[in-house]
Amino acid sequence: MRVVSAVTAGLGLAGLLTSGGVAAPAPAEVPKSRSSALSWGRCPAGQKELNEAGARCAKVTVPLDYADPGGRTIRLTISRVEAQSPERRGILLSNPGGPGGTGLAHTLALRPALKEAADQYDLIGFDPRFLGESTPITCGTAPRPAPAGPTTTPRADFEASVRAARDTARRCREHGDNAELLPRASTRNVARDMDAIRAALGERKLSYYGVSYGADLGAVYTQLFPRRADRVVLDSSTDPAATQYELFQRSGAPAEAALDGEVRADVRELLRRAERRPLAVKGQRLNAPLLRMIFKQLVQHEEYDPQLAAVVADLKKAATGEEIEPGPALAGLLELLSSPELESGMVGGALFMCGDGGWPAGGWPKNPETYWKNMRRSRATQPVFGPYVNGMIAPCAFWGAEPREPGTEIGNDVPALLLQARHDNNVPYEGALALHRRLTGSRLLTAEIRAHGVYGRGNDGLTPVPCADRAVNTYLSEGKLPAADLTCGGTSTS
Structure with a gap:
């Protein structure tokens, strides 16, 4: 169960703001010989999979601000696993989503799903700017969260979340030279960085796979660099005309629909209790906002239904005052809630949620009362x-x-293959339809499942969608998009 990725996605760390605007100057075309100028070496410590696969890593220098190409620079870390086929196609980049997800090993991780198609490409991974090994931004040390008290109210819980958000913003703004860096954390700049990587490798085009926020990033790349996009796969995308807050709001209805029967009644009763008295589990008190976050992760994939049932059963016992030993699913979530990974994932996502333009501060309302009123109405x-x-x-x-x-x-009319689960309750299906209409050269493959992410699900121990995997691999190998939009019928599709 991919707890960390599920939590960061479920926190709304996906989406893309859109409005008109002229792109800053693109990176200049770099001759083929430039790739030899990169200094390739062993990948960073901690990248065991890359080093065991024989990958090599290098640094690519790019402008901090593409409107000032002669100004300050930053360094991106990239990885490369070279193509194995004599019929090499080119380079394949990818992004795992978030935003805030590091991707140095992500393209390599796709290799089991890519099968023979992987051999035709140099598999290029990269950490987006300000994340991981690419000039990372850090914020001031987060204060240790105050434990929930024995009693609470919905308003008290909300005000605590406002204080936490305000503190995160302050720590990020005031730390180091972040005031100069933060405004340059944007999807447009990550797309420009991708093109700089392409140029540094001496390639005229790049192919790409992106999931969730990574799909939105790929759409931006096709817009800024249409002639340099080769074979593009966008998995689980969003409505490019919506703000990020709107995208998050839209995920509520399909998530609600994923709960039915006895589990819905149990969940509602647990929340009713927790809004007055947080549930005590292994020394932690879980208030209603934390329970809602946990339940949101567990409804994303059909395969998580047994874990949801087990977590609900544990929490029902805790609600009676019984001291319980949580099962594996709840224990894993509790460990995550108390780990620094959650804080770092949220900060990484905030860099791009707040840095994308179109509305003040990424489209999020500035008045806390707007959120409170929307909560009550919903x-x-x-x-x-x-x-x-x-x-x-x-x-x-x-x-x-x-x-x-x-x-x-x-x-634009750049050819692209779009994948979407019809019952995705993280980025709803209507968003993919909206992007499909704007990418007039695209084909849309619909999977009749409840999931977030369609391609390569077997890599993560989830049920594969074979016809989707075949469509992606055929496109990457042969350049053939489906003749028309198509539907993969869940587990019955071969």
């Missing part, structure tokens, strides 16, 4: 997830570092 139709998706106040509301340029209005 309870009538979305009693479980409405307060969560409407009340998640991001640090962007207090960011203080406005984007330096507008977002990217998507609309």
Whole structure:
């Protein structure tokens, strides 16, 4: 069970702001010989899979601000596993989503799903700017969270989340030279960085796979660099005309629909209790916002239903005052909630949630009362997830570092393969339809499942969608998009 990726995605760390705007100057075309100028060596410590696969890593220098190409620079870390086939196609980059996800080993991780198609490409991984090994941004040390008290109210829980968001924004803004860096954390700049990587490798085009936020990033690349996009696969994308707060709000209804029967009644009762008295489990008190976050992760994939049932059963015992030993699913989530990974994932996501342009501070309302009113209004139709998706106040509301340029209005005819699960409750299906209409050269493959991410699900121990895997690999290998949009019928599809 991919707990960390599920939590960062479920926190709304996905989406893309759009509006008109002219791209800053693109990186100049770099001759083929430039790739030999990169200094390739062993990948960083901790990248065991890359080093065992024989990958080599290098640094690519790019402008901090592409509008000032002669100014300050930053360094991106990239990895390369060379193509094995004599019929080499070129380079394949990827992004795992988030935003805030590091990707140095991500393209290599796709190799089992890519099968023979992997041999035709140099598999290029990269950590996006300001993340991982690419000039990382850090914020001031987070204070140790105050434990929940024995009693609470929905308003008290909300005000605590506002204080936390305000503090995160302050720590990020004031730490080091972040005031200069933060406004340059944008999807447009990551797309430009991808093109700089392409140029540094001496390639005229790049192919690409991106999932969730990575799909939105790929769409931006096709818009800024249409002639340099080769074979592009966008998995689980969003509506390019929506703000990130709107995208998060839209995930409430499909998440609510994923709960039915006895589990819905149990979940609602647990939340009713936790809104007055947080549930005590292994020395931690779980208030209603934390429970909603946990439940949101567990409804993303059909395969998580047994874990959801087990977590609910544990929590029902805890609600009676019984001291319990949580099962594996709940224990893993509790460990994550108390780990620094959650804080770092949220900060990494905030860099791009707040840095994308089009509206002040990434489109998140600045007045906390807007969130509170939306929370209260949502309870009538979305009693479980409405307060969560409407009340998640991001640090962007207090960011203080406005984007330096507008977002990217998507609309082009670059060929692309779009994948979407019809019952995705993280980035709803309607978003993929909206992007499909704007990418007029695209084909849309619909998977009749509840999931977030369609391609290569077997890599993560989830049920594969064979016809989707075949469509992606055929496209990457042979350049053949499906003749028309198509539907893969869940587990019955071969």
